[in-house]
Amino acid sequence: MLKLSKKTDYGLMALQHIAANQYGDVARARVVNTKEIAEEYHIPLELLAKVLQTLAKSGLIDSHNGPKGGYLLGKNPREITIAQVLEILEGPLGIMDCSHEKEGDACMQREHCNIRTPLLKIQSSIYQLLNNMTLQDMMGGTPLITIQSVATEQQGVER
Amino acid sequence: MLKLSKKTDYGLMALQHIAANQYGDVARARVVNTKEIAEEYHIPLELLAKVLQTLAKSGLIDSHNGPKGGYLLGKNPREITIAQVLEILEGPLGIMDCSHEKEGDACMQREHCNIRTPLLKIQSSIYQLLNNMTLQDMMGGTPLITIQSVATEQQGVER
DNA sequence: CTTTTATACGACTCATTTGATCGGAGATCA
């Protein structure tokens, strides 16, 4: 079914959310934390945390520790592609096992394999597809989101 | 990693093999059985059998019972697409859980989901890609499709 | 400087999917 994992789903949602708060309205740019995202999208907190940590380690986002901490984008949304996120969270893209095989460790079927070449072409096309859509594209016409519960209590403390 | 399952791998190999023996050299067209394919490509016999059964039930291939039995293509190789095989063996294509959701049973994230629309576009493109490559293409020297990017339309709209 | 609050990090458990296997039923050819 070619389904992408929850990690990727959550990661993309989080990135979109962070980007929207950071670039959506420059006047109100702010740091968002894990808890806020988890509650907004009903994602298990600890799992989301793990995803964000992975993204932070890769440099896609920057983490800020302590109270008032959270995450900010490490790159311009225009430079972050879906393919990047996918590879960071799920490993290198490959529609078959032998996608990234070296010449030596081939699979059993390799010698008579009749589908490798055409499938590699498809894989290449899919990659190209994912690599052409950026976080910026995903933000598109998205209006700035209002966060009722969390925002109100933070707004009070903010200034 | 968007990897497709062994079932699909095996299924595609088998279909290619059947097609090659049936249409490759018309003078020597012949029925091939499960065992032959399994040995040729080093695939577990019983697993391959199950895959072929599924394909047969869907009408993609015709099964012939008894001694000298085996499988023949039920359609012209030109009419069999990778997308078909994939959907038969792995279920409907969908890169996210909410791909085929009805309006009612939405996921928790749905109400505030910010990535559904762009991902649906990508999914559509992938489907188109898989649906444009036929078994015929995989057999012969027929060159492949080129793919148009989903993001193009959105890339134009730079803020 | 101490306390409080938030993120960072690693190890672990549980569930789902996938891969693989077994025994039986039906059909064909000698």
Added chain:
DNA sequence: TGATCTCCGATCAAATGAGTCGTATAAAAG
């Protein structure tokens, strides 16, 4: 008719992914 070969359905085991728990570390507030 009978023996063989095939398809067929149900079942079992392994691998992957989803989600959880507990502790450590860092920064802000008092």
